[in-house]
Amino acid sequence: MTAFVPGLELARTLYDEVRPVLVERGLPHTAALVGPGSDVLGLDDATSTDHDWGPRLQVLLSPADHAEHAADLHEELRHRLPPEVGGWTTRVAPAASDGTRGLGDPAATGPVDHRVEVLTLDALVRRVLGPVDPVTAADWLVVPQQRLLALTTGAVFHDDLGLGAVRDRLGYYPHDVWLYQQASAWSAIGQDEHVAPRAGMAGDDLGSRLVTARVCRTAVQLAFLQERRYAPYDKWLGTALAQIGTTAPLRAALAAALAAQTWADRQHALARALVELVRRHNALGLTAPLPETTAAFHGRPFEVVGGALIARRLAETVTDPEVRRLVERPLVGGIDLVTASTDLTGDLDRTEVLRGLY
Known part of the structure; x- marks a missing residue:
């Protein structure tokens, strides 16, 4: 051979x-x-x-x-x-x-x-x-x-x-587009981070796993943004992330979250991953430092970092007029955050239609 x-x-x-x-x-x-x-x-x-x-x-x-x-x-x-x-x-x-x-x-x-x-x-x-x-x-x-x-x-x-x-x-996003992309990822995390443990507490272990996997995928996309690197398509997300040595703690926490057998263990591991993302965010110096810890979600025993707050802090730093208009609306993010559909992102005839999202 x-x-x-x-x-x-x-x-x-x-x-x-x-x-x-x-x-x-x-x-x-x-x-x-x-x-x-x-x-x-x-x-x-x-x-x-x-x-x-x-x-x-x-x-x-x-x-x-x-x-x-x-x-x-x-x-x-x-x-x-x-x-x-x-x-x-x-x-x-x-x-x-x-x-x-x-x-x-x-x-x-x-x-x-x-x-x-x-x-x-x-x-x-x-x-x-x-x-x-x-x-x-x-x-x-x-x-x-x-x-x-x-x-x-x-x-x-x-x-x-x-x-x-x-x-x-085209080496990387303009600064304010980069801020918008990060804010959008944090917003998505904020919408999901409490959902997985709630599903688990209600006895829906499969639902807890599915939402956890979604948060983990968003977390990986955010990690690439924090590194100012374009993320590859999903087949190579983990491989490419592993080439960034500084992501070892994040990768370990994400792997633990995905492997956990109970919703409580799952949320503890996911919380570690999200705290690591907050630590990495603080190292960028884009906003005032944010707490590198979790808090209970409205008094419930769900560990969250408050992705929505981090998204707002990032949005407040945007100065470009076009991007300012975007952060004043719901933070849908770039097409990779909007959809995981290969057919949609690969259909060049729909590009102009998709542009209407923004």
């Missing part, structure tokens, strides 16, 4: 083969691997190799050069690329019924059906982000964080056309 090689490493090796062709043609270009895929996030492994994985690359040309050279360049690469790089075939299989593409037959001969895409910068950005170039607060909030992460992570191997500048500009 061929030894696994990370996709980003294969992309770099593939560019070494593509670059001489571009140089011979005198083409200013950008070469990168960004967009969807676990390989772009650096989280691919042997399991990833079964579909939409392999030596692949995006080559960007200016609009004029793209119009003149793209088709010929693609065909020339079919004849000049080696049949494999890094021990992995450069050939791609025909699309399966679900649209995914596996690795091609390494024993095949003749021109290579490769995965070097020749695009313009605008086409690549639109493909990854959809029909929104984040400028206004509403723009930022309607784009899923996974899409922003997909454009700003990965690798750029050569950059004549300015992809790096685009990535720098």
